[in-house]
Amino acid sequence: MDKALLNCLLNNRKIVGIVAIAICVLAWASELTDLVYVCPYCRAQRTIIGILGLSLLLPNPRNWINLYLASTVAAFGFFVGAFQHFEGWKKIMFGKFEWGEVWFINPWLLSGCALFIISGLLLLIWASPDTQKRL
DSSP states (O other), X not given: OOHHHHHHHHHTHHHHHHHHHHHHHHHHHHHHTTSSOOOHHHHHHHHHHHXXXXXXXXXXXXXXXXXXXXXXXXXXXXXXXXXXXXXXXXXXXXXXXXXXXXXXXXXXXXXXXXXXXXXXHHHHHHOOHHHHHHO
């Protein structure tokens, strides 16, 4: 990873946490206003993104309790996201995959993005301030 990007993310943890919470709130708002369909997988993933964003806002995100809870919640998010993403790959392999009219709300694409966001947030929570000094 680029050292400048990692330093930027470590220096702006709180902003990244606020962005994660905003993603969660906007995703929930889009479902509650019936702009997107109801999806239990998406609900779990967006909630986990919000919880991980909240854990980044803690004064000490490297507290062992926070590390344990964030890792447990993220593991659940990885499972749900991977299951949903694999369902899309099954459709691709059997020739039944369709992007749909609005391609950017495709569950396969969104679950891949959720996996990317969840893993990034968890890695940022686990990154120690010492990482910055070693770079």
